[in-house]
Amino acid sequence: GAVVSQHPSWVICKSGTSVKIECRSLDFQATTMFWYRQFPKQSLMLMATSNEGSKATYEQGVEKDKFLINHASLTLSTLTVTSAHPEDSSFYICSATRGAYEQYFGPGTRLTVT
Amino acid sequence: QKEVEQNSGPLSVPEGAIASLNCTYSDRGSQSFFWYRQYSGKSPELIMSIYSNGDKEDGRFTAQLNKASQYVSLLIRDSQPSDSATYLCACPGGATNKLIFGTGTLLAVQP
Numbered sequence: 001g002a003v004v005s006q007h008p009s010w011v012i013c014k015s016g017t018s019v020k021i022e023c024r025s026l027d028f029q030a031t032t033m034f035w036y037r038q039f040p041k042q043s044l045m046l047m048a049t050s051n052e053g054s055k056a057t058y059e060q061g062v063e064k065d066k067f068l069i070n071h072a073s074l075t076l077s078t079l080t081v082t083s084a085h086p087e088d089s090s091f092y093i094c095s096a097t098r099g100a101y102e103q104y105f106g107p108g109t110r111l112t113v114t
Numbered sequence: 115q116k117e118v119e120q121n122s123g124p125l126s127v128p129e130g131a132i133a134s135l136n137c138t139y140s141d142r143g144s145q146s147f148f149w150y151r152q153y154s155g156k157s158p159e160l161i162m163s164i165y166s167n168g169d170k171e172d173g174r175f176t177a178q179l180n181k182a183s184q185y186v187s188l189l190i191r192d193s194q195p196s197d198s199a200t201y202l203c204a205c206p207g208g209a210t211n212k213l214i215f216g217t218g219t220l221l222a223v224q225p
Contacts, residue, residue, distance in 0.1 A: 043218065044158070049212055093157045097211055100211060101146050101206050101211055101213060103160070105157040105159065105160075107156070108156070108157040
């Protein structure tokens with residue numbers, strides 16, 4: 001149990017366009033979902049915390065108008081990178097919480113902005 | 115600012131040896147601790163959770179927690195080359211249910 005999927009697994013887009021990434025918990029209802037970003041050889045960086053039916057809570061320094069998060073149900077959260085630029089190219093990973101704190105990660109989405 | 119600290123490594127051990135990964139945390143009130151494994155280019159995978167002082171064993175993995183010393187460790191017995199990965203320690207971040215992750219220890223198991 002505790003399977004989290006992400007779609008797409010990789011995406012290439014042109015600078016200035018928007019990209020939507022989906023995160024689904026497949027076999028459990030997640031109390032909270034999280035979005036992380038990770039650059040090569042660097043640590044996980046938490047971007048935002050997402051709860052169903054509520055506005056996402058963004059970490060300091062993360063632009064909420066650029067990284068739009070929608071948490072439509074207890075099993076689905078989406079991250080939209082708006083007006084993407086090459087510096088947004090990264091590995092985006094979501095996680096879903098089962099219970100109080102246990103986080104289960106999706107496989108990640110590799111975004112390349114050209 | 116709550117912190118979780120790990121030695122970045124790399125920790126190199128020969129195949130078949132015991133790998134010992136260590137983590138310290140700053141929040142004395144933390145009650146839950148997690149170990150994640152992250153292979154290069156992949157997302158983290160939860161491998162162990164521990165909530166009570168002492169040892170918790172799961173196959174070749176043993177998590178050890180010492181709340182008085184604010185120290186949690188992960189032992190991997192009979193290390194295999196397939197265990198080569200970055201191991202992340204995490205504990206709750208306080209008022210919210212987010213986790214604070216350490217920067218991870220890179221483990222390299224030499225065949």
